[in-house]
Amino acid sequence: MRVRPRHLWKPQAAASKVALFGGADFAWNDTGYDATRTWAAAARHLAGDGPGAQPGRTDGTVRSLLAFFDTQHLAPTFGAEPWQPQAPELASRLDRFHSAWEAGRERAALRELRPYARLLAAAPERIRAGVADRGFVADCGPWLDALSLWGRAFERTLDALGARLDGHDAQAARWFADAAADARRAGEIRTIPGETRPEGPVRIADGVLDTFIAEAAGGAGAPKTA
Numbered sequence: 001m002r003v004r005p006r007h008l009w010k011p012q013a014a015a016s017k018v019a020l021f022g023g024a025d026f027a028w029n030d031t032g033y034d035a036t037r038t039w040a041a042a043a044r045h046l047a048g049d050g051p052g053a054q055p056g057r058t059d060g061t062v063r064s065l066l067a068f069f070d071t072q073h074l075a076p077t078f079g080a081e082p083w084q085p086q087a088p089e090l091a092s093r094l095d096r097f098h099s100a101w102e103a104g105r106e107r108a109a110l111r112e113l114r115p116y117a118r119l120l121a122a123a124p125e126r127i128r129a130g131v132a133d134r135g136f137v138a139d140c141g142p143w144l145d146a147l148s149l150w151g152r153a154f155e156r157t158l159d160a161l162g163a164r165l166d167g168h169d170a171q172a173a174r175w176f177a178d179a180a181a182d183a184r185r186a187g188e189i190r191t192i193p194g195e196t197r198p199e200g201p202v203r204i205a206d207g208v209l210d211t212f213i214a215e216a217a218g219g220a221g222a223p224k225t226a
Contacts, residue, residue, distance in 0.1 A: 039069050046131050061130030064123035067116070068140075068147060071205040087205035090116070094212050110162055117158055121151030142189050146202040149186035150209055153179040157213050176217040183213055 043065035047058045070089040085091065093116050100109035124144035131137050137144070160175035189202045 039066060043069065046133060046136060048130075048132050058130070060126055063119060064126040064130070067119050067123050068127060068143075071120070071147060071150075071209070072143070087208040090120075090205055091208050094208065106165055107162075110158055110165075114155070114158055117151065117154040119151075120147060121155050123151065124148040139192070139195070142191055142202045143204065146186045146189045146204050149182045149189075150204045153182035153186070153213055154209060156182065157216050161216055179213055180217065183210060 040062070043062045044058075046065055047061035067089070070087050073085070073087055073089075093113060097109045097113045100106075100112070124147050127140075127144060128137055156175045156179040160172045160179065163169075163172040163175060186204065187201055191199050191202060193199065
């Protein structure tokens with residue numbers, strides 16, 4: 001299949017429903033396969049989009065699921081490089097952030113990225129409240145716990161960058177430390193023993209979000225202005 005989330009690639013039937021959407025779609029129409037459309041369909045299904053659904057509640061759950069799926073987007077490969085990139089939506093937003101920051105539009109860069117950081121931080125609670133398939137929620141529990149921490153670290157990192165722009169270096173240092181602590185806690189969360197392949201630490205947008213948070217604290221990801 002074209003796209004399968006690496007860290008949701010599990011034997012649990014409930015969590016595997018997301019991958020099954022992609023497999024069926026690709027098998028039915030391989031030349032016309034659209035990964036974005038497939039993931040959206042899976043999110044709508046899990047959010048209970050259909051007769052009797054509440055549009056506002058459903059739309060919020062769909063957005064949260066798509067953001068969550070993005071953090072798990074990395075297809076298996078037989079070569080040295082992944083077939084599909086990790087967290088493509090988040091990576092694209094971070095690329096735009098860096099471009100704006102380096103062009104001297106630091107505050108605009110922060111303002112444009114904050115809503116997505118807020119979405120990631122709030123996604124676990126929204127998914128737990130909005131997804132009727134309790135098996136899916138249970139299977140994804142460690143990933144949702146980790147995403148909550150990573151999302152909070154993301155938000156705190158943006159707060160710290162803003163404080164540093166304003167010359168509040170002490171406050172920025174405290175917020176960077178908070179972000180690093182949340183990232184460490186997230187890294188300690190492990191998969192469900194005996195139910196996940198491979199077992200080990202839960203990964204959330206690894207190589208993308210963790211890199212941004214580390215580089216921002218060190219001044220590399222978002223350089224301090226003169």
